[in-house]
Amino acid sequence: MRSISLWLLFCQVFITGLKAQNRILFFGEVTDTLNVPVAFANVIAVDTSSQVMAAFAVSDIDGQFKIRLEKEGSYQLKITYVGYQAYETLITPRISNEVPYQFILSSQTTKLGAVEVVAEMPVTFRGDTISYKVDAFTQGNERKLEDVLADLPGFQVEENGEIKVQGKKVSNVMIDGKKFFDGDSKLATKNIPASVINRVQVLQNFNDISPLRNVNTSEALALNIELKEDKKQIVFGDITAGVGPSQRYFGHANAFYYDEKTNLNLIADGNNVGELAFTMQDYFRFAGGLTGLDRNGSNFSVSSDQLGIPFAERNTAQALDNQLGALNLSLTPHQAFQISGFAIGSIVDNRLGSLSNRTYLQENETLEETFQNNTEVDSKSALGKIALQYTPSLNLFMSYEAFGRGARISNAAQNVSSFSMVSNSLSDLAQQTPWSLQQKLSIYRSFGDQDVMSLAVRQQFQHQDPAYNLEATLQPFGTLLPWTQDESPFALRQNREISTNRLEAVMDYYKVINRNNHLQFSLGYNQSSQNYTAGLFEKDGEDAIAFQGQGFENQIDFDFIDGFGAVSFRNKWNKLTWSPKLSVHYYTVDHNQISESVDFEKILILPSLKARLDIRSSQKLSFSYQREANFMDVQRVAQNIVISAYNAAAFGNPDLINSLGDTYRLSYSNFSSFNLFNIYGGITYQRKVDDIQSGITFSGVERLGLPINVIPVNQDLSGYFNLEKRFERLRLGLDSRWNFSEINNEIAGFENTNTNFRQNYKGTFSARFWNLLDLKLTHELSINEYTGGEVTNTFKNNETGLDAKLTLFKNLTATINYSYTRYENEATSTIAAFDLLDTSLTYRKEGSPWEFGVQGMNVLDTRSIRRDSFSENLINTYAYFIQQRYALFTIMYDL
Numbered sequence: 001m002r003s004i005s006l007w008l009l010f011c012q013v014f015i016t017g018l019k020a021q022n023r024i025l026f027f028g029e030v031t032d033t034l035n036v037p038v039a040f041a042n043v044i045a046v047d048t049s050s051q052v053m054a055a056f057a058v059s060d061i062d063g064q065f066k067i068r069l070e071k072e073g074s075y076q077l078k079i080t081y082v083g084y085q086a087y088e089t090l091i092t093p094r095i096s097n098e099v100p101y102q103f104i105l106s107s108q109t110t111k112l113g114a115v116e117v118v119a120e121m122p123v124t125f126r127g128d129t130i131s132y133k134v135d136a137f138t139q140g141n142e143r144k145l146e147d148v149l150a151d152l153p154g155f156q157v158e159e160n161g162e163i164k165v166q167g168k169k170v171s172n173v174m175i176d177g178k179k180f181f182d183g184d185s186k187l188a189t190k191n192i193p194a195s196v197i198n199r200v201q202v203l204q205n206f207n208d209i210s211p212l213r214n215v216n217t218s219e220a221l222a223l224n225i226e227l228k229e230d231k232k233q234i235v236f237g238d239i240t241a242g243v244g245p246s247q248r249y250f251g252h253a254n255a256f257y258y259d260e261k262t263n264l265n266l267i268a269d270g271n272n273v274g275e276l277a278f279t280m281q282d283y284f285r286f287a288g289g290l291t292g293l294d295r296n297g298s299n300f301s302v303s304s305d306q307l308g309i310p311f312a313e314r315n316t317a318q319a320l321d322n323q324l325g326a327l328n329l330s331l332t333p334h335q336a337f338q339i340s341g342f343a344i345g346s347i348v349d350n351r352l353g354s355l356s357n358r359t360y361l362q363e364n365e366t367l368e369e370t371f372q373n374n375t376e377v378d379s380k381s382a383l384g385k386i387a388l389q390y391t392p393s394l395n396l397f398m399s400y401e402a403f404g405r406g407a408r409i410s411n412a413a414q415n416v417s418s419f420s421m422v423s424n425s426l427s428d429l430a431q432q433t434p435w436s437l438q439q440k441l442s443i444y445r446s447f448g449d450q451d452v453m454s455l456a457v458r459q460q461f462q463h464q465d466p467a468y469n470l471e472a473t474l475q476p477f478g479t480l481l482p483w484t485q486d487e488s489p490f491a492l493r494q495n496r497e498i499s500t501n502r503l504e505a506v507m508d509y510y511k512v513i514n515r516n517n518h519l520q521f522s523l524g525y526n527q528s529s530q531n532y533t534a535g536l537f538e539k540d541g542e543d544a545i546a547f548q549g550q551g552f553e554n555q556i557d558f559d560f561i562d563g564f565g566a567v568s569f570r571n572k573w574n575k576l577t578w579s580p581k582l583s584v585h586y587y588t589v590d591h592n593q594i595s596e597s598v599d600f601e602k603i604l605i606l607p608s609l610k611a612r613l614d615i616r617s618s619q620k621l622s623f624s625y626q627r628e629a630n631f632m633d634v635q636r637v638a639q640n641i642v643i644s645a646y647n648a649a650a651f652g653n654p655d656l657i658n659s660l661g662d663t664y665r666l667s668y669s670n671f672s673s674f675n676l677f678n679i680y681g682g683i684t685y686q687r688k689v690d691d692i693q694s695g696i697t698f699s700g701v702e703r704l705g706l707p708i709n710v711i712p713v714n715q716d717l718s719g720y721f722n723l724e725k726r727f728e729r730l731r732l733g734l735d736s737r738w739n740f741s742e743i744n745n746e747i748a749g750f751e752n753t754n755t756n757f758r759q760n761y762k763g764t765f766s767a768r769f770w771n772l773l774d775l776k777l778t779h780e781l782s783i784n785e786y787t788g789g790e791v792t793n794t795f796k797n798n799e800t801g802l803d804a805k806l807t808l809f810k811n812l813t814a815t816i817n818y819s820y821t822r823y824e825n826e827a828t829s830t831i832a833a834f835d836l837l838d839t840s841l842t843y844r845k846e847g848s849p850w851e852f853g854v855q856g857m858n859v860l861d862t863r864s865i866r867r868d869s870f871s872e873n874l875i876n877t878y879a880y881f882i883q884q885r886y887a888l889f890t891i892m893y894d895l
Helices: 002-020 114-119 145-151 185-191 280-286
Strands: 024-032 042-047 052-058 064-069 075-080 087-091 101-105 123-126 129-133 155-157 163-165 172-175 197-204 221-227 235-244 248-258 262-271 298-300 319-334 337-362 365-393 396-419 422-432 435-447 451-464 467-472 490-514 517-538 553-573 576-592 597-616 619-631 641-645 648-651 659-672 677-689 692-699 702-709 714-726 730-747 750-769 773-788 791-808 812-825 830-843 850-857 864-871 874-881 886-894
Touching (some): 024 042, 052 064, 075 101, 087 101, 145 197, 163 221, 185 221, 185 262, 298 517, 298 553, 467 641, 576 619, 791 874
Parallel strands (some): 172 221, 298 619, 692 730
Antiparallel strands (some): 024 064, 042 052, 129 197, 155 163, 197 221, 235 248, 262 319, 422 467, 451 490, 576 597, 619 659, 641 648, 692 702, 773 791, 812 830, 830 850, 864 874
């Protein structure tokens, strides 16, 4: 009923919104003196009575535009475009016109003072750069960069802070041309104040390496935040502090200093209310370190082995306590020399709880288990980067980068497993202190306009020491481990150490045949050396006894070498750009362990293809194909047993070979500045031969895994579709994503096929009324259908959301964030519903740097939410326990 009520409200607001759009529509067409349409011309209508800009538009590819005028009256229409004389005329529209008026621009023969006028246009297009004047789009109540971007056409900010423009992910974020925290979009969107932003620039095909200017093949997308002139030599930012009952606290500060040669950014955060300034996902994303080199279809990835550390959020955890300190630095002591870097430290202390029902997929039968979990997660992490860049001329670019990270991660859990009327109390502790150091040297040199050479060398040393301790009332893996202990509680400890040393080098030569044809030749070398030791013990501490026999301890030296050569050709023919590539790889793999030594050599030819059809400047169709060889690391081939949970163990397989994967991608995007209509979508198909999957053997709920190369082809088909239509104050959106996977493995020696079909559909309606109310309504349907063995199960989530921000008496702002979710498990006919409500009320006097507020989190005091997951042998449905209701009183001061 709540969902129905919300959608009735949606319809009422939608009708009201449509009525609000009943204004005068003025249509026009911009051409030159030869009657050729002028695309991307800026059109501004200025109210002659108030001398205020009443509306603006940008002409589309056919030169057409439309503007909405609030009222009848007299307007000065100004049309400008680089290279043409500015056009001005007086219009007095009374009703909306159906036939567009034509406006003719004359070529500019003399340099007038027009550059300054063009610079203040709402949208400007110069080459691959689109620049948005934010004051023309914003409403004045935006707080951070994410609010500004939400007002710009074609922009989308995800909940995790990721930025997309016309469906494409932004890879770099800069402030006045200098990288902000190495391009991290979340720290940018959540911290950069809206009040300091002058323009937002979209840099297409972004590449900041000047020698590659004539051979740039980059399709990366970057964002540059241009500051206002009075904010370029000043300290700005804000400080927020809050307290509440039950010892709740919140503190956040961000400060920015900019001048011509020095940029400093400082972010500090601490709270126990679940506001995550830096999540575990952020840490692992940053921990990826420096940009990898092009391996031309060859992939050797080191297992992360994070021991199941949960990624807690405010609505999936009972308690969260987080601290963060982050510093970003950019110095330009000389025009040709730049120093940049960052340092981030984070402390996370989370408490999680859940109750789950597990269905184990076994040969011709299923087993059911109830599992109760309470976990304490403690993580301390630090990471930093320093980069030196030297560019004495446009023909030479040199850079050196060093990146380091370290962490201390602990995951302590108290669990109860109920299976076949038997209860097993469990206590486990997973710990590790991983660290890594990387460095990279890059040199690019151009010889004239037709020849470019480059050399990139990357070195990485990484150390992991995952340890796992388990204590149980029932003897774990009694048929597998030679226990000497025969009384409860039973305890065991697993120790492992993995050291990895990687060296990569790639040398490229680019040849510009002519403007439309380029050649690229590559030579590369990739070597990874790993050392692995492991031991398994019963009991703990001084009484620990090593399990005796083959398979309980191991020591391995593992070497992987990939030498390759590649050639690619890039051709632009009319609107089509395509680039085929062929790589030849010579591999050697060698590993020696206690009981066995393996070495083999292999030659593989890996083709790839990229193609893009520029139907129009804002309409593109892209296709890519890639064949990739995936090789296993030392942890997959180590023969010793690894215990990863009270009921999960696995051996390595020294006889594994690499898998081969073919990936096909097709994508389409189209953005109309005339209709403010944005549509994009894509489809991806992957097939893997000799894919590495787990062969599973069960003993009750205990399962033993062995990685194997499966003979049947594993397949994955996924797609996405998004459309957005904007009116002046309304925005409608539809987003759909789906994925179908067919995974083959073995259970008890028999071939098994699992399928998973996931669908997600989301509709969005947002509007602004009377400059007082911002409203956003969403409805999201998720359907997950799992099939494994003889079992099929379908889970459905229907979630309706309402976000509202109401401005009262100019100085008082109230917000509501509400969601209602209906969860359904079709196999068990289980239906559960839960809702979440957060509210806030803030007061800020106009022109004052102070703001006072009160917040209510989980106002309805919901205690749990429902989720589900699927793996090759397990269907799991959870009830997560979440934070109880609390309130917070806050004070904020703008620097």
